[in-house]
Amino acid sequence: MDLATFIARARDRKDLSFRVLEKRAEDLSHAYIWRLAKGEHGAPSAATVHKLGAALELTERQQRIFELLTKAPIDDALYQVMESRMDIAWDDIEPVATMSFRGARPTTEQDWVRLIETTRDLFAP
Amino acid sequence: MDENSAISRARQLLARYEIKISPVDVLRIAEGEGYVVRESDKLGDKQAGQTFTKAGQRYIIVNGNNHPHRRRFTIMHEVAHHVLGLPSVHGSDVPSDELERFRSRPPEEVLCDVFAAECLIPWQLIRPLSDEHDFSIDTITMLVDRFHASRLCVASRFARASASRLAYVVAEEGRIKYSVASRSLRDAGVFIRTGVTLPLRSAADQAIRAGRNTAIADMDASEWSHSDAADRFSVHEEAIYQSAWGQTLSLLTFEEGVSMPRSNLDRNGESEELLPELTGYLSWDKTKR
Numbered sequence: 499m500d501l502a503t504f505i506a507r508a509r510d511r512k513d514l515s516f517r518v519l520e521k522r523a524e525d526l527s528h529a530y531i532w533r534l535a536k537g538e539h540g541a542p543s544a545a546t547v548h549k550l551g552a553a554l555e556l557t558e559r560q561q562r563i564f565e566l567l568t569k570a571p572i573d574d575a576l577y578q579v580m581e582s583r584m585d586i587a588w589d590d591i592e593p594v595a596t597m598s599f600r601g602a603r604p605t606t607e608q609d610w611v612r613l614i615e616t617t618r619d620l621f622a623p
Numbered sequence: 624m625d626e627n628s629a630i631s632r633a634r635q636l637l638a639r640y641e642i643k644i645s646p647v648d649v650l651r652i653a654e655g656e657g658y659v660v661r662e663s664d665k666l667g668d669k670q671a672g673q674t675f676t677k678a679g680q681r682y683i684i685v686n687g688n689n690h691p692h693r694r695r696f697t698i699m700h701e702v703a704h705h706v707l708g709l710p711s712v713h714g715s716d717v718p719s720d721e722l723e724r725f726r727s728r729p730p731e732e733v734l735c736d737v738f739a740a741e742c743l744i745p746w747q748l749i750r751p752l753s754d755e756h757d758f759s760i761d762t763i764t765m766l767v768d769r770f771h772a773s774r775l776c777v778a779s780r781f782a783r784a785s786a787s788r789l790a791y792v793v794a795e796e797g798r799i800k801y802s803v804a805s806r807s808l809r810d811a812g813v814f815i816r817t818g819v820t821l822p823l824r825s826a827a828d829q830a831i832r833a834g835r836n837t838a839i840a841d842m843d844a845s846e847w848s849h850s851d852a853a854d855r856f857s858v859h860e861e862a863i864y865q866s867a868w869g870q871t872l873s874l875l876t877f878e879e880g881v882s883m884p885r886s887n888l889d890r891n892g893e894s895e896e897l898l899p900e901l902t903g904y905l906s907w908d909k910t911k912r
């Protein structure tokens with residue numbers, strides 16, 4: 499999952515035009531939002547992400563995903579875990595989302611969940 | 624960024640932490656760079672380690688099932704990514720013998736390995752030792768214990784640091800994969816090619832054929848190098864054979880002006896009768912013809 503795809507899906511979900519987004523996102527121009535959605539713009543600032551997230555009516559979890567996507571794409575299988583496994587706390591998901599691997603990387607949802615649990619265990623009292 | 628820059632940054636790091644003794648305290652360096660290091664025995668064989676941030680704190684997780692020397696290398700490799708500002712671009716897996724095997728790796732990872740090797744075996748510590756000791760299996764074994772680093776790492780650093788004419792050669796399945804020559808050997812114009820087969824009857828070749836862990840041999844340097852300058856040298860070789868990987872490690876010491884007895888076998892393995900040394904006198908009595 500990348501930033502452009504995420505924004506496109508969020509727009510489709512709420513059936514929001516760029517003009518409507520522009521109105522909702524205060525001082526963000528529809529041209530800027532359009533370029534961002536097309537992947538033709540660099541990483542937006544935290545303030546822009548917040549405004550755009552509110553305009554797209556993102557849930558709290560989706561807003562966290564949105565923030566991560568401004569830094570780097572997310573593996574599709576991990577994205578599915580983020581979207582579907584609300585029983586897993588975001589604080590346990592975020593470390594594996596930003597993890598760099600010296601070795602095998604998870605490729606399935608099952609692998610990612612296992613890694614999340616293994617990483618969480620490292621911090622168990 | 625090139626290798627020299629990576630080495631320079633490693634030396635700056637060692638100076639900042641006032642590293643003057645071995646083994647280098649890698650945990651102190653990692654912690655000083657803002658990492659918490661933990662071991663996990665739940666990482667698979669194909670994982671050497673991971674880095675991530677949790678609640679603003681950076682962590683390095685190393686595979687607790689790996690050899691302690693490998694864990695130290697992993698820690699310094701991950702610190703290298705941070706210090707050098709290079710992204711992690713490992714392949715799909717890093718098998719546990721990665722550091723001992725030779726396969727194509729991304730340049731970012733190679734630079735981080737160079738940085739890690741420089742940190743684990745600092746130039747200022749290995750340089751005097753390379754003057755004091757022969758390039759031998761015993762020496763490498765002793766230095767592995769002293770630096771808590773792998774044999775490959777120690778031997779290649781020793782060869783680079785030495786003022787003598789040395790080379791360290793790694794071969795897999797009888798074919799040379801990697802070689803490190805000392806500066807003085809390179810200055811002498813002797814180079815060892817990779818991708819070619821080991822010299823017949825070299826110690827490494829003998830160890831493979833006999834299935835022995837170690838072997839020693841002396842031969843002409845021209846058997847190891849096609850450089851013209853090699854004709855002036857002989858080579859003393861001590862080799863280690865690691866049958867599990869089909870790998871040989873050869874420690875070569877070159878000596879100038881020492882002529883080695885020619886082999887009784889030619890390169891095809893066939894017997895070759897040697898002519899007696901010329902003395903300037905006829906070997907038969909011409910008055911009796």
